[in-house]
Amino acid sequence: MAARGVVVIGAGQGGLDTVAALRAKGYGGPVTLVGEEPVPPYQRPPLSKGFLTGAVARAELTLRTESFFAAHDIALVSGDRAQHIEAERQRVRLASGSTLGYDKLVLATGSRPRTLPVPGMDLSGVLTLRTLADAEALRTALDGPPRQIVVLGAGFVGLELASTARVLGHDVTVVEAQRRVLARALTPQMSQWLAERHAQQGVRLLLGQEVTALHGTAAGEVAVVRLRDGRRLPADLVVVGVGALPNTQLAAEAGLLVGDGVVVDRWLRTDDRSVYAIGDCARFPSTRLGRHIRLESVQNASDQARCVAAAICGESAPYTAVPWFWSEQCALRLQMAGLIAGHDETVTVGDPDGARFSVLCFREGRLTGVESVGRPADHGIARRLLSSDTGPSPAEARTPGFDLKSYATKPSSPVPAPA
Amino acid sequence: MAKITYLHPNGTATVVDVQAPNTVMRGAKLHNIDGIEAQCGGSAQCGTCHVYVDEDSTVPLPPMDSVEDDVLYGTACPRRDSSRLSCQLPVTEEIDGLVVRLPEAQS
Numbered sequence: 001m002a003a004r005g006v007v008v009i010g011a012g013q014g015g016l017d018t019v020a021a022l023r024a025k026g027y028g029g030p031v032t033l034v035g036e037e038p039v040p041p042y043q044r045p046p047l048s049k050g051f052l053t054g055a056v057a058r059a060e061l062t063l064r065t066e067s068f069f070a071a072h073d074i075a076l077v078s079g080d081r082a083q084h085i086e087a088e089r090q091r092v093r094l095a096s097g098s099t100l101g102y103d104k105l106v107l108a109t110g111s112r113p114r115t116l117p118v119p120g121m122d123l124s125g126v127l128t129l130r131t132l133a134d135a136e137a138l139r140t141a142l143d144g145p146p147r148q149i150v151v152l153g154a155g156f157v158g159l160e161l162a163s164t165a166r167v168l169g170h171d172v173t174v175v176e177a178q179r180r181v182l183a184r185a186l187t188p189q190m191s192q193w194l195a196e197r198h199a200q201q202g203v204r205l206l207l208g209q210e211v212t213a214l215h216g217t218a219a220g221e222v223a224v225v226r227l228r229d230g231r232r233l234p235a236d237l238v239v240v241g242v243g244a245l246p247n248t249q250l251a252a253e254a255g256l257l258v259g260d261g262v263v264v265d266r267w268l269r270t271d272d273r274s275v276y277a278i279g280d281c282a283r284f285p286s287t288r289l290g291r292h293i294r295l296e297s298v299q300n301a302s303d304q305a306r307c308v309a310a311a312i313c314g315e316s317a318p319y320t321a322v323p324w325f326w327s328e329q330c331a332l333r334l335q336m337a338g339l340i341a342g343h344d345e346t347v348t349v350g351d352p353d354g355a356r357f358s359v360l361c362f363r364e365g366r367l368t369g370v371e372s373v374g375r376p377a378d379h380g381i382a383r384r385l386l387s388s389d390t391g392p393s394p395a396e397a398r399t400p401g402f403d404l405k406s407y408a409t410k411p412s413s414p415v416p417a418p419a
Numbered sequence: 420m421a422k423i424t425y426l427h428p429n430g431t432a433t434v435v436d437v438q439a440p441n442t443v444m445r446g447a448k449l450h451n452i453d454g455i456e457a458q459c460g461g462s463a464q465c466g467t468c469h470v471y472v473d474e475d476s477t478v479p480l481p482p483m484d485s486v487e488d489d490v491l492y493g494t495a496c497p498r499r500d501s502s503r504l505s506c507q508l509p510v511t512e513e514i515d516g517l518v519v520r521l522p523e524a525q526s
Contacts, residue, residue: 020451021453023451024451024452024453025453043460045459045460045462046460063448063460064448064449064451065449068449068450068451071451072451298458298459298460299458299465302456302458303458303526306456321526324465326459326462326464326465333464333486335464375489376463376464376486376489376490376492376493377489377490377492377493379493380466380489380490380491380492380493380494381492381493382493383493384493384495405492408492409492
């Protein structure tokens with residue numbers, strides 16, 4: 001029987017990188033990429049930043065031209081949705097009615113924005129941000145006279161949006177249930193420092209506050225955000241950025257193991273050996289943390305895509321990439337390498353007042369994560385050190401004048417020096 | 420438009436025509452050249468579009484700024500004098516004939 005090939009569900013970064021890597025590695029069977037959105041794969045990071053200000057044009061978001069898919073014999077199915085996986089027969093049924101047989105199936109279904117269980121979320125003027133269509137709606141809403149904007153959630157999307165809206169001249173308030181911004185992603189020091197930058201820029205931060213309801217006008221447009229303490233914030237636009245939920249329904253219905261993500265092993269295989277899951281939707285064992293985690297980042301989607309493509313081509317290796325993230329807020333470059341969870345000690349190097357510094361996180365004396373602002377060299381070096389499981393001790397990092405660039409480029413260093 | 424040669428670590432070469440406005444990184448992505456990852460999409464964040472400009476190349480390239488210089492400290496393969504981030508090299512007619520070498524690994 002002829003090979004049925006590889007079907008990838010989800011045409012985001014992870015899905016696209018999987019099919020591209022399969023062809024780059026010489027995979028010769030049929031390859032199909034199925035995406036729900038009516039457009040070819042595009043970049044998401046600029047959607048909360050440059051795309052809203054106009055600095056990044058629509059055309060720059062496109063990850064590959066249409067001719068790419070034809071040239072590499074990749075069937076791109078846009079605007080169709082995988083509706084059901086018949087795992088035993090190894091085929092997928094699409095909403096349009098067609099079915100696709102597979103030898104290997106890759107789930108790259110991503111995540112969707114969480115909603116808040118409060119009244120008024122369906123009012124007009126309550127937006128969220130995940131897709132290009134969301135971003136286009138938001139750009140239209142932000143393109144005009146100054147408005148009163150309330151952002152719900154001080155995560156990456158919420159803060160990037162708040163900063164962008166402020167740059168565009170709007171009045172911006174951020175409401176966050178946690179007592180600090182980016183509480184899950186950043187150290188308390190970096191949270192505090194970043195919150196001050198937002199305040200300096202004129203973003204109002206209301207931390208440790210919960211929203212209890214949104215109230216609208218008679219015409220059904222959002223007008224007021226009510227908080228638990230009784231405060232009423234006037235708002236003519238509300239943006240909800242309170243995290244994301246993995247898209248696991250398809251996997252669960254197919255009988256695959258699911259629990260805050262599609263559960264996979266170190267090789268990113270689900271409990272069905274012909275099905276893999278990658279990116280935002282996958283819950284994988286982290287060798288660094290010793291437990292299963294889910295990561296929502298371009299790096300994770302992209303590296304997992306390449307790992308799975310390699311496995312399908314017979315070069316199986318477990319997934320061990322060092323996680324990294326970046327964000328742009330308040331005209332700053334914030335970069336994170338490794339994971340800060342579980343750190344028991346931090347050392348700050350550089351100049352926080354000059355917005356050029358790094359926070360080094362240690363656990364039991366070992367470097368586990370580095371947050372950098374305005375220090376791209378520190379970030380890159382941190383990624384190298386973390387991937388080889390080396391790095392300075394806390395005592396070394398505390399030496400006056402210490403910096404990662406000199407540490408990594410000294411002759412005895414484990415990281416190769418510039419030639 | 421410019422003709423750009425990407426030399427792979429195994430000695431083979433891929434020669435492609437890249438239109439302006441694009442970058443040397445995007446030229447590689449558009450042609451699915453394995454060995455350029457560009458995980459950050461071209462915003463000089465990640466260092467995974469690292470290339471070595473061929474030593475014999477006489478094509479004029481823009482000077483590197485301090486961010487590119489810093490990012491090049493974190494590349495997977497060693498930085499050399501010829502190292503550049505291909506996302507920071509715009510395609511113009513002037514760079515027609517550029518030859519770049521791809522490193523063994525990007526991440």
